[in-house]
Every structure is written in structure tokens, then in C-alpha cells.
Amino acid sequence: MATGPGATGASGFGSEDSLHQQVLASFPLCDMTEEDLRQNPQLCKLLATLAQHVDKTGLTAHLKTELEKTEQKLQSQRRVWLCSESFHSSLQEMIQDYTVRKHGSTVPQDQKMFYETMERCLLVAMCARQLDPSNTTKPDQPSLLGLTPQQVMEIMPSERNVQRMKQILPREVEEHLKKKCFSYLSYYQPEWENQSEGLKRSKLSYLSGQMDKDRKRTKSLKESSYENAVLLQRQTQLCLSEMTKCVQLLQSLILERCLTIQADLDRKKLDYFEGKCELVLQKIKAEMAGIQLDTYTAESISAHRAIRINLESELQAYQVEKQSVELKLSSFQILGKEFDTLAEEYCKFRQEIEMRNWALKEFTKDNSS
Structure with missing residues (x-):
């Protein structure tokens, strides 16, 4: 063992x-x-x-620990990146809203200065970032358009405008984010769209938790759906395997049954065809008897009987004559070959006499005409 x-x-x-x-x-x-x-x-x-050393995903305890640490570190870095990316995206949305708004209505001068300053600062920062050489680029590689980050930074707005923009920026960003959160709330729960701002603020404090619960529930549902799909696939394979066995067993039973009843079926078919042939023969005989009854009446039958009697009597007379002729012939055959020669000459003479008699009759017929 x-x-x-x-x-x-x-x-x-x-x-x-x-x-x-x-x-x-x-x-x-x-x-x-x-x-x-x-x-x-x-x-x-x-x-x-x-199974005692790995989990359901195939990872060992050590690898799972290292993976969790790496995921935590990645999540931390992702949060930092998402914060900066979300802030940058919010600024871009604010600039887009301003661009749309200034074509449809008149914008106050202070807001116009604020958004133009912010847009130029973003554009300069982006260009400077693109021109800043990274660690992977070659030191002697020429910069884009021959510009340097310092040259691009020279087109920054004035320090006064930048300071005023920084003072107004938190309030504008807060207002923009508040509108965006209210739009999310209206999309997530449309019945709160016409509520007061205070109620919306209180509802927003629970929105993130509710969305997190829904996200976890969705993730749980996906996992259970995946497990159910795996289980369903396994059960389907098992069912198909069992069905294949049942089909094979059914085929063997059908084949055995066919071989068992084939002889009995052939015998029954043979009896049926024999009975059918016998019936056809009886029907043919009945039809022949009917035809004979329709063809031969009592008078014709009596006449046929009389004719038959006469024919039988004549046949008997011919048979007697035949016997007498055969006796004479046998007596002539005793004479041998000489009798055969005389018989042939006699036949020739008879034929010649018959020919001359015929010619004489024809001659006499022509003279009389």
C-alpha cells in the first residue's frame, strides 16, 4: 500500500x-x-x-501573499494617478463647458480671464511635459521643433493672472464637481432629480457606499455566474456522456431485437405470400370455370361428345389399318435391297404417270376452250 x-x-x-x-x-x-x-x-x-498547498486559482500561499502586496502597492499608485487624472479631466471638462457657453451667451470678463488663463496653463504644462526628455531617450536626440521646456514656459500667463486663477480655481472646481455629482445622482436615482440641494447633498454622502455595494454585488453575481457556468458545463458533459451510453445501449437492444424477430417476421411474410398465391390460383380457376360455363352450353357439349366418339372410332380404324400396313411393310422388308430398288422405280413411274395425266388434262382443257 x-x-x-x-x-x-x-x-x-x-x-x-x-x-x-x-x-x-x-x-x-x-x-x-x-x-x-x-x-x-x-x-x-x-x-x-x-489542493492542500494551492488555492482554487492555482497559487501557493507565498505567491498569494506576494500578489496581495503587489496589488495593494498597485492600488495605492493607481489612486494617486486617478486623483491627478480625475483633476485634469475635470479641468478639461470645465474648459469645454466654457467653450460651449461662450458661443451661446455672454460670459463675464472675470470668468473669461479665469478660463483662458487656466487653458493656457494646461496647454503649456502639457507641451513642457512632452518636451521634457525621459530616461529612455537619447541625450543627443534633438527636441521636438527645436524647443526646450524653458522656452515653452516663457509663454505662461502673467503671474498676477495665475495667482487670481489659483484663488478662484478651488471654488470653480468644487462647483463643477457638485454639478457632476448631482448629475450622477439623477442618473443613478432619477426620483431625486427634483429634490432640494440639501437633500441631494445628504444623499450624495451615501451614494459612494451604495455604488460600492452594488459593485460588490455585481462582482459576486459575476463570480457566481462563472461558477454556475462551470458547473453547468461539467453537468452538460456528464449528461452528454450518460446520453451517449444510453444511445449505445438502445442501439444494441434494437439490434438484438431486430435479429430476434427477423426470422419470425420472414416466416409470417412467407405464410402471407403463400396464402395470397393460393387465393390468386383459386381465383384463376374460378374465372376459367366461369369462362368454360359461358362458352360451352349443353348442346355444344353433346355435339362435341358425338364428334369425339366419331373421331375415336376413325382413330381406331386408322390404327388397325396402320398395323396391317406395318405388317405388309415388314413382309416387304424381308426381300432386302432389291425390293428397295423396285420400290424406288415404282415411285418414279407413279410420279411420271401423274405428271403426264396432269399435262393431258391441261392439253384437253386448252383444246376445248
């Missing part, structure tokens, strides 16, 4: 059926069935032992 870690790990799962179920549950991403595990017991033991 096998010993060692593999046997100990496999025995910890319980009975064989329980072992198969727990191995399948431990590796949901593997496309396996219980039949596969039964046909490969060593693989089943290996997976049972491996």
Missing part, C-alpha cells in the same frame, strides 16, 4: 466519492469529470495532495 505525503493527503479527504467531489471543487477551472478521476487514480491523488 502506498505511503508518504501523497497517500496522507489523499486519505484526508475521506471516501473515494468524497475525494472526487472535493478534488473537483478544489480545481473549478480544470475541465475534468468524476469519470476522468476514476480512470486516473494516481492523478486524483496528486491533485488531492496539491
Whole structure:
């Protein structure tokens, strides 16, 4: 009997059926069935032992810890990037709103100065960032359009306008974000669209938590949907396997049944055709009897009987004459070949006499005419 870690790990799962179920549950991403595990017991033991060291995704405890640390670090860096990206995106949206608004209505001079200053500052910062050489570029590589970040920074707005823009910026950004949050709230819960600003503010304090709950619920539903899909696929494969076995068994039963009843069926067909032929023959005989009854009446039958009697009497007379002639012929045959020669000459004379008699008759007929 096998010993060692593999046997100990496999025995910890319980009975064989329980072992198969727990191995399948431990590796949901593997496309396996219980039949596969039964046909490969060593693989089943290996997976049972491996399940004690890895999770359902196939990661060991050490790798999972390292992955969690890396994900936390990535999340922290992602938050920093998202903050700056969200702020930059908000500024771009504010500039777009101003651009649309200034074509439809008159904008006050102070707002016009604020948005133009902010737009120029963003544009200069973006250009300076693009012109700033990175660590991967070559030191002697020429800059874009022959410009340097210092040259681009020279077109920045005046320091006075920049300071005024910085003073107004928090209030404008807050107002823009408030409108954006109210639009999210109206989209997420349309029934709060016509409520007062105070109620909307209080509702906004719970919106992030509610959205987080919905996100987690959606994620849980996706995971359960994936697990259900895997389970459904496994059950479908098992069902198809069982259906294939049932079809094979049904085919064997049908073949056996066909071979069993074929002889009886052939015998019944033979009896049927024999009876049908006998019936056809009887019908033909009945039709022939009917035709004879319609053709031969009582008078014709009596006449036929009289004719038959006369013919039979004549036949008997001819047979008697035949016998007498045969006796004479046998007596002539005794004479031998000389009689054959005389008989031939006699036949020739008879033929010549018949020819002359015919010619004489024709001659006399012509003279009389």
C-alpha cells in the first residue's frame, strides 16, 4: 500500500466519492469529470495532495501573499494617478463647458480671464511635459521643433493672472464637481432629480457606499455566474456522456431485437405470400370455370361428345389399318435391297404417270376452250 505525503493527503479527504467531489471543487477551472478521476487514480491523488498547498486559482500561499502586496502597492499608485487624472479631466471638462457657453451667451470678463488663463496653463504644462526628455531617450536626440521646456514656459500667463486663477480655481472646481455629482445622482436615482440641494447633498454622502455595494454585488453575481457556468458545463458533459451510453445501449437492444424477430417476421411474410398465391390460383380457376360455363352450353357439349366418339372410332380404324400396313411393310422388308430398288422405280413411274395425266388434262382443257 502506498505511503508518504501523497497517500496522507489523499486519505484526508475521506471516501473515494468524497475525494472526487472535493478534488473537483478544489480545481473549478480544470475541465475534468468524476469519470476522468476514476480512470486516473494516481492523478486524483496528486491533485488531492496539491489542493492542500494551492488555492482554487492555482497559487501557493507565498505567491498569494506576494500578489496581495503587489496589488495593494498597485492600488495605492493607481489612486494617486486617478486623483491627478480625475483633476485634469475635470479641468478639461470645465474648459469645454466654457467653450460651449461662450458661443451661446455672454460670459463675464472675470470668468473669461479665469478660463483662458487656466487653458493656457494646461496647454503649456502639457507641451513642457512632452518636451521634457525621459530616461529612455537619447541625450543627443534633438527636441521636438527645436524647443526646450524653458522656452515653452516663457509663454505662461502673467503671474498676477495665475495667482487670481489659483484663488478662484478651488471654488470653480468644487462647483463643477457638485454639478457632476448631482448629475450622477439623477442618473443613478432619477426620483431625486427634483429634490432640494440639501437633500441631494445628504444623499450624495451615501451614494459612494451604495455604488460600492452594488459593485460588490455585481462582482459576486459575476463570480457566481462563472461558477454556475462551470458547473453547468461539467453537468452538460456528464449528461452528454450518460446520453451517449444510453444511445449505445438502445442501439444494441434494437439490434438484438431486430435479429430476434427477423426470422419470425420472414416466416409470417412467407405464410402471407403463400396464402395470397393460393387465393390468386383459386381465383384463376374460378374465372376459367366461369369462362368454360359461358362458352360451352349443353348442346355444344353433346355435339362435341358425338364428334369425339366419331373421331375415336376413325382413330381406331386408322390404327388397325396402320398395323396391317406395318405388317405388309415388314413382309416387304424381308426381300432386302432389291425390293428397295423396285420400290424406288415404282415411285418414279407413279410420279411420271401423274405428271403426264396432269399435262393431258391441261392439253384437253386448252383444246376445248
